[in-house]
Amino acid sequence: MKIAIQGIPGSFHYQVALDYFGTDAEIVSYRIFEEVAKSVRLGNADFGVMAIENSIAGAILPNYELIDRYELFVKDEYYLPISHNLMALKGQKIEALSEVRSHPMALLQCKKFFSQFPSIKMMDDVDTASVAKRIAEEQLAGVGAIASKAAAEIYGLEILASDIQTVQNNFTRFIILQDTRSKSDFTPNKASLKITVNNEKGVLAKLLTLMSERGLDLSKIQSIPVMEKPWEYSFFIDTQFEDYGQYQQAISEINKRFGEVTVFGEYLNRK
Amino acid sequence: MKIAIQGIPGSFHYQVALDYFGTDAEIVSYRIFEEVAKSVRLGNADFGVMAIENSIAGAILPNYELIDRYELFVKDEYYLPISHNLMALKGQKIEALSEVRSHPMALLQCKKFFSQFPSIKMMDDVDTASVAKRIAEEQLAGVGAIASKAAAEIYGLEILASDIQTVQNNFTRFIILQDTRSKSDFTPNKASLKITVNNEKGVLAKLLTLMSERGLDLSKIQSIPVMEKPWEYSFFIDTQFEDYGQYQQAISEINKRFGEVTVFGEYLNRK
Structure with a gap:
């Protein structure tokens, strides 16, 4: 089974695809949501995963327009608990970090945590998981990422602090997309x-x-x-x-x- | 006067900043809308320009959230007619193009025009003006961009076909942002x-x-x-x-x- 997502391994979409479809599914990464919709429409993927509300992924409100334009169906919804974690190269201490990079929304949601560490500069970046990847690939010392636990595992980083978001019990809503309407054995609500x-x-x-x-x-x-x-x-x-x-x-x-x-x-x- | 926009010279935001504030204004480019909001909030720019509806710029619906979070004010609105133009390196004919690149929404809006040229492949790209810039900088023969007339002028490309969008009389809505509420000499409606x-x-x-x-x-x-x-x-x-x-x-x-x-x-x- 092929699942289309936007984002790289360790991203929130990746996490939802794993949680929902299990480890046997093949997860296919795309750069933009439009390519996810196209892929499901053309049958290159069996299902797509798309954030639709409250995500730090940024541009999620236009996603219904894509579902409309590509004539896709919403099979199900899925709520992923928001969990931000500070990670860096192995063996580093929080005090050794000079900057932390992530999506602006993730930084915002963790601002209170970093107020204890005024020497760490908070820098906007394009998303969460890609910073983790870059830190690992370029062996960037002194730089932290805010991303998912899966990202730390995939890119071999060490988690210095878990669940550092200010608001707990917060969720991002995702929808599971398919190309044809499936028969359901339940009564929708x-x-x-x-x-x-x-x-x-x-x-x-x-x-x-x-x-x-x-x-x-x-x-x-x-x-x-x-x-x-x-x-x-x-x-x-x-x-x-x-x-x-x-x-x-x-x-x-x-x-x-x-x-x-x-x-x-x-x-x-x-x- | 400094005006903050998202996008490079030749982008739609650039066009609106020019139209609204005139050629004397200094236009400052940012990569993401969040940086535009921040810049206005911190006083690094006097005004910001932000697409809010119908734009091909993609992620525009979340922009009210930025206005809310950075406590900005909407000074005015502005409607830019949507005008897509096919451009390429000077001296090339349409028939010599093997591909055209632009934002998926721009491609979609010009699909009918390109149905006359089935040998030209339509390729999704991140935005409109940046493709024009790349064609010029890398002297890419055989590649067309769909972008504004301003982009053709700025990057020295030749317009092969003007106003190729299917739907005419279509507009993108922009808002003009500022940090403080200004006294108005008119009655708002x-x-x-x-x-x-x-x-x-x-x-x-x-x-x-x-x-x-x-x-x-x-x-x-x-x-x-x-x-x-x-x-x-x-x-x-x-x-x-x-x-x-x-x-x-x-x-x-x-x-x-x-x-x-x-x-x-x-x-x-x-x-």
Whole structure:
């Protein structure tokens, strides 16, 4: 089984692919999310893994647009606990570090920890795992990385401090993508939708009121202008519900009253 | 006057900085949006320019989060017409090209044009202007870039075809950022807000109904989970209105009934 991810071994996507699909799966790395979507679409990978919320990976909000454009399906979701760890070449002490490099969001989430070490400069870098890789490959003494435990293991670095993020019990949400809709043997209680509405006054308020009345809870909403039709808006919406029959009725009602609904996927809430 | 942008000379941000601030301004290039926000915050630049909607720049949706985190203000908005142009080393014909490189979104927007030239391979690259730069620096024959007219001029390339995007009259929305709220001599009719609400059932439907009743039109909405408080949600909202007094009343009402409102900026709708 081939799994497409963005990022190198030791990245958060790599971790999720391992956790979800196990060590037998072949993990294929891509530079950008667009290539992950393409790979799943063309059948070069069986599944894709994509961060969708709260990730330090940066540009994750546009990912629903890729799912839409490449006509992919959301098979499942997965929550990875955020765990930042300070690592460096073996045998070094924290006090010997002059700088620490990572993604700006990871640095931000660990700022409190580093306030104890004012001599360590915090430097923005492109991501987390690639700094670990560079430290190992170029044998950079005095430089620390903030990355996952898997990154320390893969690149042979020593963890100097574990779970140094300020906020504990924080998660990044990932989705598992596939090219075709699979038959499920469960009753879904969560769905990812795209709803395109005409730009009449207050239309979103009316749409959300209908959803709320039908027992559909909103866990995510994101508006996107429709490129070709300046008077229309689309919304990417994630919704949770208890009654699948009522959800299906609501979808058909939205289709009639508001506009086109695309269902990206129906799955189980894993939170 | 110093203007912070993401991207190199010839990029879309560069174009907007020139259009908006004129040729006397000093344009300072950064690699990532986070550095633009930081630069404005620390006073290293007087203003920043940031794509916020519809851009081919990729990761633009998270930019409101940067404005929020660095406590910046939105001074104005600016719409740049999307104009893609095919360029290559001087003296080359389109038929002599074996590949064209650009940002995946730019390639997608010009797909129809290239269907006339099936021998030209379309290759994803990191952005638009940097390909133009590379073609010039490395004297790459047979390779085309899709980028702005400014990029062709700056890097001495020849434009082989202008405005090759399929959809005409399409715009990218940018915002002009500053560190402090400036006094305005006009009455605003648009605002960028962050509203944090408790996660009670149907709260967003109620909030939007109130906004609609008070004459506030929605032109953008984006939900973000509040990291530290798993039961709360924030929304980045852009709203347009005709009556500034009524808008102000609505804001104070939202503050009382729903939760905290942060005003990122109040400005004139330029669309």
